[in-house]
Amino acid sequence: GEAAPPGSPWPLPQVWTKSTYPYLLDPKVFFITKLTNSKGEAAPPGSPWPLPQVWTKSTYPYLLDPKVFFITSNAENCTIVAEGLSRLSDEFNSIFKAIDDNKRHNSSLLSLRSIHLQIDSISDCNTIYPQNNDNEYYEIAIPFQSSINGRIRADTIWGAIRALETLSQLIYVNEDRELVVNATRITDWPRFSFRGVMLDSSRHFLPKNVILANLDAMSYNKFNVFHWHIVDDQSFPFESKIFPELTQKGAYSSRHVYTQTDIQEIIEYARYRGIRVIPEFDTPGHTQGFGKAFPQLLTTCYGDGDDKPFTAKLNKHAEAEILNPMQNYTYDFMKVFFREVRDLFRDQYVHLGMDEVYYDCWRSNPQVWQFMINHTFTELSQVEQYYTERMIDTIKDIGFKNIVWQDPIDNGVQLANDTLVMVWKERYRHPTSQNDSWKASVQRIVGQGYKVIVSACWYLNYISYGQDWEKYYRCDPTKSLADDSEKALVLGGEACMWGEYVDGTNLLARLWPRASAVAERLWSDPNHTNDIESAKFRLDQHRCRMLRRGIPAQPILNGFCGEYEWEMNANEI
Structure with missing residues (x-):
């Protein structure tokens, strides 16, 4: 008789189209995103929460290489903005460090070189406190193949803080263990003050x-x-x-x-x-x-x-x-x-x-x-x-x-x-x-x-x-x-x-x-x-993101968060 190939199911399925082409299942990136009895559209990686007012998204990825990527701003002397940029840098580096050195390889992706943060009003930025009815409007533009430079514009430092948080949520690790961000355009502001x-x-x-x-x-x-x-x-x-x-x-x-x-x-x-x-x-x-x-x-x-x-x-x-x-x-x-x-x-x-x-x-x-x-x-x-x-x-x-x-x-x-x-x-x-x-x-x-x-x-x-x-x-x-x-x-x-x-x-x-x-x-x-059925997948992704950032957010769906399981390091998962 013919020896059974590895991964042969028992009992035998009614219809089984098999192949010898293998996929790597890396527990650091592999997770189940949709249950068989769930409705709605699974959220693509890098989906922000809360949902921006206007979000033109794409599947075109830019590589984020910490050796070449940087962010500039016209408000770097503003301590609130500087702290926000520092938190984003820490977030960026924490994700990058989670990618094993031996899993990285020469990427074929175009690298995003820079993002410039432009804030229209920065007066009193080192003494100001948030107050009622603050302007939190911002825009993010990471162009599609037309440039290797992105930009963020905000009316005020409070809009800039919201923009940097959104940017941190757009970044993700792709199947090739690369740190990427997709080309996107966002125009955003809060519904309520x-x-x-x-x-x-x-x-x-x-x-x-x-x-x-x-x-x-x-x-x-x-x-x-x-x-x-x-x-x-x-x-x-x-x-x-x-x-x-x-x-x-x-x-x-x-x-x-x-x-x-x-x-x-x-x-x-x-x-x-x-x-x-x-x-x-x-x-x-x-x-x-x-x-x-x-x-x-x-x-x-x-x-x-x-x-x-x-x-x-x-x-x-x-x-x-x-x-x-x-x-x-x-x-x-x-x-x-x-x-x-x-x-x-x-x-x-x-x-x-x-x-x-x-x-x-x-x-x-x-x-x-x-x-x-x-x-x-x-x-x-x-x-x-x-x-x-x-x-x-x-x-x-x-x-x-x-x-x-x-x-x-x-x-x-x-x-x-x-x-x-x-x-x-x-x-x-x-x-x-x-x-x-x-x-x-x-x-x-x-x-x-x-x-x-x-x-x-x-x-x-x-x-x-x-x-x-x-x-x-x-x-x-x-x-x-x-x-x-x-x-x-x-x-x-x-x-x-x-x-x-x-x-x-x-x-x-x-x-x-x-x-x-x-x-x-x-x-x-x-x-x-x-649409709750679609929102739950985005929320589940956001929950995993909070978990990685140190917030013990409770689960809303079955499954797990890859390498970000609470109180477990990657070697234990």
Whole structure:
């Protein structure tokens, strides 16, 4: 009989057209990109995330040889640009080093010699911080066979930072183990100006290195706002030099504190990645952290029919942690405290919280009732109105603009017209509406003329089995709005990661790449990003890219990431 050739299957297939032509299966480059039961178009290597607004792609590759390739810029003396170029160089070299020397050979590809980065506006580039409505427009042109030189143009340094990130994602290793980039043209800008990620460092302290790693991941996904819910009832890790008792009595321990030096480092780290840092100090509720050091700030709450005051248990918020709105001391204290915050943080905005104000506490206090009588108030919402007006005026005097959660408006409180409102309630029963969805809240609030940021459909601390990123991808902040003038009032949205069950051990894996779905929805054209079946292959590629860059992003499909498997070197795969 005839000896069976190696690789002969058993049982014998019904139809088998065999050959003796072999392919090399290199685990450093070979991976399964499409499952048999998957629909959609597999993403070609070098596919960026989020998807650019205009992307003319090709399959024509240029060789990137580190011996000849270089990037120049008219802004090399700008530290933000220089750092961005340095990060790109590190990324370039890390990929190149992964290619074994003995696998390289003389390439037949044309080498791309250079890319010039031209930034139109570079004034104050060494002192500027990202702010609301920054221009992030950029263009990338790597011509098709017509030149060995590419170019990037950006209006501002923030657009340049986004362009360099996109360029880093266009680079890939081809089948011949060559570092290449395809000829391409990209014109890109964000759909929304506010694209945020919120972290909660009160319920569980988040180590500084985890926050910095998350800022890296945010930059890989073109997020531009770090909303830092830094304190709450559970702990007060923010160092105040004016009121040191706040951390002495409110932090979990002396080790669970963000010093002002730590905070400055985080702000600068974010700045170099084009990310704003907006702190949140929630008031008048969620203030037990303040009250541990300064109990005189809080309203005394009483139980039903009981004349003895009580305090809330640590794991149950909103019962005895609400500021006293009646006394000048509260506002004087907060003015001094927020002035210190203003001197430390660089953004125009501070988040004042103002969610979940526990009316039952105010209702239980006879002094609050007397206060209402003195001011001819008939509803507790008028007490909240009084507090809100005084607090916002205080913040404006300091030089801050403010953001709040939607709760004051839900309670009938009138806010200053320039207040930004975050819609966070997935369901809310409004007394005059039968529609209780977050979309109805957006319609109602923009209908009153307020600018809105949406987070209701992006609470990523809620987890579920399977590919739950898809529901985040389907959410659109303006889909329920028909009028363009109302759509213009939606500034964007943010992914929220509350910390009841999240700390440094699981934050990054739980957040990424699920937050990447939010990133593309906030950056890209919704008309070009409505196919989940195709998006998942691009997202899977992006997940592997984040893994290689040190972010332990969890999988969304079966398979593996070639040589970039987490906690395994190439020899182990």
